[in-house]
Amino acid sequence: MRLSRYFLPTLKEAPADAQIVSHQLMLRAGLIRQEAAGIYAWLPLGLRVLRRIEQIVREEQVRAGGVELLMPTLQLADLWRESGRYDAYGPEMLRITDRHERELLYGPTNEEMITDIFRAYVKSYKALPLNLFHIQWKFRDERRPRFGVMRGREFLMKDAYSFDIDEASARRAYNRMFVAYLNTFARMGLKAVPMRADTGPIGGDLSHEFIVLADTGESAVFCDRKLVEMPAPGGDVDWDDLQSIVDQRTALYAATEEMHDAGRFEAETAEGDRLSARGIEVGHIFYFGTKYSAPMKAHVQGPDGKDAPVHMGSYGVGVSRLLGAIIEASHDEGGIIWPDAVAPFDVVVINLRANDAAVSAACEQAVAKLEGLGKEVLYDDTDERPGGKFATADLIGVPWQLTIGPKGLAEGVVELKRRATGEKLSLPLDEAIARLTA
Amino acid sequence: MRLSRYFLPTLKEAPADAQIVSHQLMLRAGLIRQEAAGIYAWLPLGLRVLRRIEQIVREEQVRAGGVELLMPTLQLADLWRESGRYDAYGPEMLRITDRHERELLYGPTNEEMITDIFRAYVKSYKALPLNLFHIQWKFRDERRPRFGVMRGREFLMKDAYSFDIDEASARRAYNRMFVAYLNTFARMGLKAVPMRADTGPIGGDLSHEFIVLADTGESAVFCDRKLVEMPAPGGDVDWDDLQSIVDQRTALYAATEEMHDAGRFEAETAEGDRLSARGIEVGHIFYFGTKYSAPMKAHVQGPDGKDAPVHMGSYGVGVSRLLGAIIEASHDEGGIIWPDAVAPFDVVVINLRANDAAVSAACEQAVAKLEGLGKEVLYDDTDERPGGKFATADLIGVPWQLTIGPKGLAEGVVELKRRATGEKLSLPLDEAIARLTA
Numbered sequence: 001m002r003l004s005r006y007f008l009p010t011l012k013e014a015p016a017d018a019q020i021v022s023h024q025l026m027l028r029a030g031l032i033r034q035e036a037a038g039i040y041a042w043l044p045l046g047l048r049v050l051r052r053i054e055q056i057v058r059e060e061q062v063r064a065g066g067v068e069l070l071m072p073t074l075q076l077a078d079l080w081r082e083s084g085r086y087d088a089y090g091p092e093m094l095r096i097t098d099r100h101e102r103e104l105l106y107g108p109t110n111e112e113m114i115t116d117i118f119r120a121y122v123k124s125y126k127a128l129p130l131n132l133f134h135i136q137w138k139f140r141d142e143r144r145p146r147f148g149v150m151r152g153r154e155f156l157m158k159d160a161y162s163f164d165i166d167e168a169s170a171r172r173a174y175n176r177m178f179v180a181y182l183n184t185f186a187r188m189g190l191k192a193v194p195m196r197a198d199t200g201p202i203g204g205d206l207s208h209e210f211i212v213l214a215d216t217g218e219s220a221v222f223c224d225r226k227l228v229e230m231p232a233p234g235g236d237v238d239w240d241d242l243q244s245i246v247d248q249r250t251a252l253y254a255a256t257e258e259m260h261d262a263g264r265f266e267a268e269t270a271e272g273d274r275l276s277a278r279g280i281e282v283g284h285i286f287y288f289g290t291k292y293s294a295p296m297k298a299h300v301q302g303p304d305g306k307d308a309p310v311h312m313g314s315y316g317v318g319v320s321r322l323l324g325a326i327i328e329a330s331h332d333e334g335g336i337i338w339p340d341a342v343a344p345f346d347v348v349v350i351n352l353r354a355n356d357a358a359v360s361a362a363c364e365q366a367v368a369k370l371e372g373l374g375k376e377v378l379y380d381d382t383d384e385r386p387g388g389k390f391a392t393a394d395l396i397g398v399p400w401q402l403t404i405g406p407k408g409l410a411e412g413v414v415e416l417k418r419r420a421t422g423e424k425l426s427l428p429l430d431e432a433i434a435r436l437t438a
Numbered sequence: 439m440r441l442s443r444y445f446l447p448t449l450k451e452a453p454a455d456a457q458i459v460s461h462q463l464m465l466r467a468g469l470i471r472q473e474a475a476g477i478y479a480w481l482p483l484g485l486r487v488l489r490r491i492e493q494i495v496r497e498e499q500v501r502a503g504g505v506e507l508l509m510p511t512l513q514l515a516d517l518w519r520e521s522g523r524y525d526a527y528g529p530e531m532l533r534i535t536d537r538h539e540r541e542l543l544y545g546p547t548n549e550e551m552i553t554d555i556f557r558a559y560v561k562s563y564k565a566l567p568l569n570l571f572h573i574q575w576k577f578r579d580e581r582r583p584r585f586g587v588m589r590g591r592e593f594l595m596k597d598a599y600s601f602d603i604d605e606a607s608a609r610r611a612y613n614r615m616f617v618a619y620l621n622t623f624a625r626m627g628l629k630a631v632p633m634r635a636d637t638g639p640i641g642g643d644l645s646h647e648f649i650v651l652a653d654t655g656e657s658a659v660f661c662d663r664k665l666v667e668m669p670a671p672g673g674d675v676d677w678d679d680l681q682s683i684v685d686q687r688t689a690l691y692a693a694t695e696e697m698h699d700a701g702r703f704e705a706e707t708a709e710g711d712r713l714s715a716r717g718i719e720v721g722h723i724f725y726f727g728t729k730y731s732a733p734m735k736a737h738v739q740g741p742d743g744k745d746a747p748v749h750m751g752s753y754g755v756g757v758s759r760l761l762g763a764i765i766e767a768s769h770d771e772g773g774i775i776w777p778d779a780v781a782p783f784d785v786v787v788i789n790l791r792a793n794d795a796a797v798s799a800a801c802e803q804a805v806a807k808l809e810g811l812g813k814e815v816l817y818d819d820t821d822e823r824p825g826g827k828f829a830t831a832d833l834i835g836v837p838w839q840l841t842i843g844p845k846g847l848a849e850g851v852v853e854l855k856r857r858a859t860g861e862k863l864s865l866p867l868d869e870a871i872a873r874l875t876a
Contacts, residue, residue, distance in 0.1 A: 005503070005505075006505060007505045007507070007559075007568060007570060009558070009559035009560075033555060033558065035509070035510055035513065035514065035551065035554075036510075036512070036513070036514045036540070036542065037540075039510045039512055040510060041507065041508065041509045041510060041551070041555060042507055042508040042509075043507050043555075044505050044506060044507050044570075047506060047507055047508045050508070065443070067443075067444060067445045067482050068482060068485060069445070069479065069480055069481050069482050069485055070479065070480040070485045070488070071473070071479045071480075072473055072474075072477045072478060072479060072575075072592045073511060073575055073592065074474070074477055074544075074577070074592055075473065075474070076473065076474045091537040092537075094534065094536060096532065096534050096544075098532060098579050099529045099530075099579045099581065102474070102475075104474065106512075106534075113473065113479070116473075117471060117479060117481075120447070120471065121445075121447035122447075130445060132445060132482075137510075137511055137575070139512070141536050141537045143537065154510045154511065154512055
């Protein structure tokens, strides 16, 4: 992609109302633009990152047995009256009346709708277990939207719903999502720690938040350092028996501020492993049994011929929020440092003298070779000053910068810079390309 | 994908209120489920087709120079007051009030928002030409939603917006979209004919509808048969000079009912080429000059140093509507016949005796080989009767059916059926796979 034909409106300064670094950097790097309080347009660079994050989430859901569908953004109020949540939800639900005075709402979540879909088609335990997920825009009318995409109103969420014949099977479904989440966040370069969460009026111990550790996180968290250092299990596991993987993690202390118990923290962790940090919630998984299936009569026939309400769980990932979380966890004074797996481009090729035919030819050759080898390349072919080009490349956080100028070219070398470390190498173009595609 | 672990709720009968064949087949084949009048959930099979169509639209937009971003579904009413359309739009606009009594709306289209984004960042002709597009859910509160996704309320649309310094450049932008649309629909196996459209109060001749011919189409159309037979130009064209390609087509008679002139039709077409048919609108392109940029003050500085409102066009494709249009154009009494490029799976492998170990082993070997060669495979491993399996395979319209049963296996053969023609071949498994991956 040639920068001169792209749409990358970077800003020198972030607006004053952007309080946290990820919000500031997302505005400055031209990733998003605010259209209303808590409602953002995703500019081309931001959309690229959003799509990569979405795709990682999708792949790990499918690997864990999820089947993707897509529910609409608007829902009938009557559906929420069946579960009793229409009145309970409060002013965060955006309520809408259409031209025929029918009551609709912009879905903040989809338990009711997926339960309705399930009960329409599934009648027997033979179709279970089933995990249906979608990745769709949601709306929560936050009283005070802030922190950019971290607490927006219109946001992209992955929500999965599991259906099982009994609690034992539902626990296996829960474990599959637990492991899928560990793998999902690890692939994005994040250290996300599962922490026991408040289950509210449902009770039970089957709810975990996944928390990314970041100095600028929204809340205090306390956990055993061993949990942070434990590698993700990966996809090559026995998806039907993940209990030991889950137990290994849930045995270690980890709690958000609301669930924290200083006494237990001290008793259950070794002094050197006691980690007090700040964190950002990026996922939440939940087993809620028959909370929706009982009132909504989503029954299935068991092997014994008897009908019973299906056991359900729900599993959310804040897809758009993850951009903010990743930036909070990975930036420096120069700008964003995207982990390779979610970066909008793999490499930016910087032309130091765009009006020099030889330099431009070398740049175009580099771009063509890299793209031919499957790399996503942003080519800065503009006539801006070198200093401005370097600052933009640092700001937008593309993992590699390949700089080609007249002086180096005369000596047969280009410069390759790793954004994360600042490490620079002077080397022939072919060697630079070989390193980038190794 | 194993059918036994998938979610494909087919129906024996379509609900009585589904009047047209595409709506009936989309419900019967488990592609969609109605959630409210004109609001649908996309079940897994339907979502697969939707994503393939979306991806073709995207690729052809990018090839024609479009840059993708993503605007939110909700917009501020004040933005539409700037263009004067807030009051003019009427009851099809879904108007929403949030918890702070701010007026929002669910975007039916995005001219105002994209003009606002443009004016915020672009100040000079040097950044032009620019074409920004997005693929996002829209809402139009149709008085009488019907025909399934063909006239829904919540629908997926690709809308592109071009920005140019003057009308001559804007016409080149228009031509790029004209050619992109020809290529887009051709890739989906559709014969879409560009027809001069009513430009309304704007005037000028720069508006075309793209109409798919189908016996069950919503409106009558009249055109020169040569236009239908003309192949799409393809991507290997000079994108800066497409006038002759456009002229070649616009010179031939083509009009929808509203624009039809029987006298001109007779005068301008040879008798054998005079085609009266029915059609479905799948795209609409429009040059509207400074209609939005003038009132909204989206000005750019020209090479002469003077500020002037930018020239704009907009270009829509009804992405979700295309599923209906394709089915209307391609089905038989057995069900849907998906063109290869948009099919949810490339091949369905039908196991005729799922409780026979040898047959199942042969099926699994076939599935693994085909998937290894990059094919998307649906594997019917259920214990349904063969007749039911064949009927389902025909109904869902996967282009190829590979059937493996005990009798054939004993003779060393499988059966390969082409859905579109019904042609069947009995041949060894390896030959069948070679044909499918040729």
